[in-house]
Amino acid sequence: xxxxxxxxxxxxxxxxxxxxxxxxxxxxxxxxxxxxxxxxxxxxxxxxxxxxxxxxxxxxxxxxxxxxxxxxxxxxxxxxxxxxxxxxxxxxxxxxxxxxxxxxxxxxxxxxxxxxxxxxxxxxxxxxxxxxxxxxxxxxxxxxxxxxxxxxxxxxxxxxxxxxxxxxxxxxxxxxxxxxxxxxxxxxxxxxxxxxxxxxxxxxxxxxxxxxxxxxxxxxxxxxxxxxxxxxxxxxxxxxxxxxxxxxxxxxxxxxxxxxxxxxxxxxxxxxxxxxxx
Amino acid sequence: xxxxxxxxxxxxxxxxxxxxxxxxxxxxxxxxxxxxxxxxxxxxxxxxxxxxxxxxxxxxxxxxxxxxxxxxxxxxxxxxxxxxxxxxxxxxxxxxxxxxxxxxxxxxxxxxxxxxxxxxxxxxxxxxxxxxxxxxxxxxxxxxxxxxxxxxxxxxxxxxxxxxxxxxxxxxxxxxxxxxxxxxxxxxxxxxxxxxxxxxxxxxxxxxxxxxxxxxxxx
Numbered sequence: 085x086x087x088x089x090x091x092x093x094x095x096x097x098x099x100x101x102x103x104x105x106x107x108x109x110x111x112x113x114x115x116x117x118x119x120x121x122x123x124x125x126x127x128x129x130x131x132x133x134x135x136x137x138x139x140x141x142x143x144x145x146x147x148x149x150x151x152x153x154x155x156x157x158x159x160x161x162x163x164x165x166x167x168x169x170x171x172x173x174x175x176x177x178x179x180x181x182x183x184x185x186x187x188x189x190x191x192x193x194x195x196x197x198x199x200x201x202x203x204x205x206x207x208x209x210x211x212x213x214x215x216x217x218x219x220x221x222x223x224x225x226x227x228x229x230x231x232x233x234x235x236x237x238x239x240x241x242x243x244x245x246x247x248x249x250x251x252x253x254x255x256x257x258x259x260x261x262x263x264x265x266x267x268x269x270x271x272x273x274x275x276x277x278x279x280x281x282x283x284x285x286x287x288x289x290x291x292x293x294x295x296x297x298x299x300x301x302x303x304x305x306x307x308x309x310x311x312x313x314x315x316x317x318x319x320x321x322x323x324x325x326x327x328x329x330x331x332x333x334x335x336x337x338x339x340x341x342x343x344x345x346x347x348x349x350x351x352x353x354x355x356x357x358x359x360x361x362x
Numbered sequence: 363x364x365x366x367x368x369x370x371x372x373x374x375x376x377x378x379x380x381x382x383x384x385x386x387x388x389x390x391x392x393x394x395x396x397x398x399x400x401x402x403x404x405x406x407x408x409x410x411x412x413x414x415x416x417x418x419x420x421x422x423x424x425x426x427x428x429x430x431x432x433x434x435x436x437x438x439x440x441x442x443x444x445x446x447x448x449x450x451x452x453x454x455x456x457x458x459x460x461x462x463x464x465x466x467x468x469x470x471x472x473x474x475x476x477x478x479x480x481x482x483x484x485x486x487x488x489x490x491x492x493x494x495x496x497x498x499x500x501x502x503x504x505x506x507x508x509x510x511x512x513x514x515x516x517x518x519x520x521x522x523x524x525x526x527x528x529x530x531x532x533x534x535x536x537x538x539x540x541x542x543x544x545x546x547x548x549x550x551x552x553x554x555x556x557x558x559x560x561x562x563x564x565x566x567x568x569x570x571x572x573x574x575x576x577x578x579x580x581x
């Protein structure tokens with residue numbers, strides 16, 4: 085029986101393998117009983133980014149899946165890092181959310197310390213060093229883009245901590261579909277409208293050809309001094325309107341007997357919470 | 363603290379980019395280094411224009427093969443250590459020092475890392491040097507060194523065509539042809555050929571695009 089707390093020293097720092105081993109043991113136990121453990125909510129996803137003449141355009145779909153079920157039809161995958169830097173996240177939803185928030189927080193402190201607007205390469209370095217430290221156990225695949233004093237920059241960051249600096253990148257389960265669109269139509273120094281159209285079409289390719297991606301297309305256009313967070317930019321999958329009423333009329337089912345028992349209840353508090361049926 | 367090998371079941375099916383052809387040749391006055399430009403995750407090419415020739419210092423480069431995450435992290439760490447060391451010394455660092463730093467890291471963490479690195483550069487004391495630090499953390503100096511998954515296909519070509527005392531242009535042609543042959547046969551190597559000449563004068567980089575590669579009479 086292996087102990088529950090194992091401390092591995094890697095890269096001079098300790099990563100406590102408590103949860104990894106415990107989870108493996110629990111998984112084995114559950115499987116022996118014939119059940120399967122709940123799947124982590126992943127973002128399935130198509131995310132992409134492109135560098136154009138004045139800045140970067142980031143794009144993402146809005147579907148979050150838990151196994152084969154859509155958990156969230158309209159989740160936001162473009163995360164704020166700093167006023168001039170945004171980051172799209174694919175992979176485990178919790179990991180992308182928390183990782184981007186941690187780096188956003190550290191970057192704000194860093195920016196206050198330096199007295200300067202943060203650079204995209206700084207955010208890239210912080211993200212890659214953190215993900216490498218966790219050896220891929222943090223399942224966050226990111227597209228990081230922004231504009232700083234050295235111009236527009238775009239990075240793709242993999243869960244194990246490797247990064248690529250490129251003019252156009254795609255990540256997620258729909259990345260192959262989106263990359264096909266980019267490889268066909270990307271040109272250097274595009275205008276803003278053309279770049280937005282290209283990103284929109286790349287995400288659409290992911291949405292309609294990949295089961296893990298769906299719903300709407302969010303865009304984020306970052307230029308020097310301005311950010312356009314377009315959510316939603318394109319509602320590609322609006323829910324249809326029912327053409328008829330399918331309610332059964334009163335009296336369709338015959339009533340044989342009726343017994344009424346009044347319950348004397350006192351209304352203390354009444355609150356209404358509407359469900360999102362979009 | 364107890365050290366355990368991680369059980370197979372806990373490994374996340376990895377998207378580690380691997381697969382490469384890299385090469386370095388010494389000549390009188392410097393070194394010629396070259397690499398392909400393909401990074402793969404499984405059967406998908408994640409980056410078809412990768413730059414695997416990473417500057418560690420002004421006249422010291424490393425060619426990276428193996429896991430992209432591991433080699434990028436190692437190269438960043440060594441760049442920092444070498445830069446600090448160079449400022450302490452107030453002179454250009456030796457290529458052997460850079461290679462030793464790579465070796466220290468690759469050997470100490472050999473169980474956790476998958477990195478095959480060729481360190482090459484020029485220093486005033488010993489001129490152009492090539493040191494190879496393969497998986498496992500050995501370090502040895504060689505006049506010519508090949509690495510990566512594509513290297514298996516070109517050992518014969520390199521052994522039969524290398525001559526001591528080649529000029530810079532001959533080395534460039536030799537490297538470009540060897541890498542082209544490797545890329546032709548290895549599925550995980552491809553894209554463009556990136557070359558660099560590191561000498562006393564500095565660094566000259568060049569790219570040979572797919573349609574400009576040397577042609578061989580393979581089927």
